[in-house]
Amino acid sequence: MTGTALIPTPGRPAQNLRVRVIPMLLIDRNGRLVKTVKFGKRTYIGDPINAVRIFNTKAVDELVLIDIDASADGREPAYDHIAEIASEAFMPVAYGGGLNTMDQIACTIDCGVEKVILSGVLAQGTDLIETAAKRWGGQAVTVCLPVGRNWRGRQQVRLAQGKKPMKDDLDTVVTRVTDAGAGEIIIYAIAHDGTWGGYDTDLCAQVARATSLPVVACGGAGAPEHFRAATDAGCAAVAAGSMFIYRAKGQGVLINYPSKVQLDAYFS
Template identity: 45%
Template sequence: MALKRIIPCLLLRDSGLVKTIKFKNSTYIGDPINAVKIFNEKEVDELVFLDIDATNDRKEPPYQLIHDIATECFMPFCYGGGIKTIDQIRRLIASGAEKVAINSEAFYNPQFVQEAAVVFGSSTIVVSIDYKKNLFGKQMVYVNGGRKSTKKDPLTYALEMEKLGAGELFLNSIEKDGMMNGYDIDLIKKISEEVSIPVIACGGAGELNDFKNAFKEGKASAVAAGSLFVFQGKKRGVLISYPDPKEIKEIIKV
């Protein structure tokens, strides 16, 4: 049985950290290197960095920043944002990333996922699935930073990505992003029970009990969160935190 993981998800914009609400209204959090140093001290399992402007701005991944993060980072981390080519993945891994998250390009060019899995191994390739309800109330996968509907439902899409060779799925609810009102347990469970690869649940964590629910009720392999790890209190003051070993033991024993 795979080890359950609790993963801070950190959003990059112009080499700084930000946090969004429903993929909008970004708030500046601070310097990613400083955040990494704090997470090192807290012995975090893993980190995810997502550049939220890379695809729409057609930017190259920030290789120097990834290198700087890797130099400080004691734990494995995944980078996602604007990845379209095998060469980009090769440079990201050379810069220190252990995994890469492919989002929009997985939809526009599904064979890229397959090629990347063959070249680097499935364990390196994470497919990031952003989703929300459309005008008719049906859950749909969205790309381009949540702006464009693929007209694909998340479960069908998840199964397609697994078949192409994805090693993990990063399932992110746009509507719950930054809301801190709990995960979308129903969909997490639905996908986790149908695929045989790990599902990372993201979007909505507001308290530690939400992690437990995602593991127990949602059958997630891992949980990711942003706001819960960078904000404190009702006024959302910036303070980086992470569960202590005793809390983690209680969360993952489910």
């Protein structure tokens, strides 16, 4: 469904890999589809199920669905809503938000999602990642690392909607996630979120060098050339929100996704 590109992943031989292009849908505590800018300002978009139905007609590889308020609210995932969305999707769905126990992960997978995305639980270590990977396999466990710069200008993982920095340096966190058995890492550049200015390719390259796992770039996509820049930096896949939700920057909502011909052209 998508094109292929020669991806020169830093530290590993170049391989002819299939590039996944993934819409990311953010939902709030009320189950509404929203879009954020730098993990701050939110814009209401509409009903996520309507978006999923449109993506069904676009031959989308997979969807990422994240409840951005679940962990902050201290609540479990909204299982009924997840199940409703997953039942409408013709493509694999990965879900993240409010996942802190094996029971919660099991309930979420029972809702019909193919992957769970763990993030906030990293504040307690990587035990849940390791246990979940052993039970369902690494391919079912994705870790999302929101990353921003500290006052010294160094990249660091920042949990809790970007408000809680981890003490360990970025490379150490990536290594621990890799060793715990996760199947892939989403690297979410906070400062680039919703800006349309392109991915943080330096960050992408740093993480790709630090892990053997597939890395998914997220945060900042606004043009097709940004996809290629991310894969050239070592990412195996790209995720985007604004670009697939709006007609263009500063314009109205228009759920969209590139055609196979367009994707082939992006990565040729």
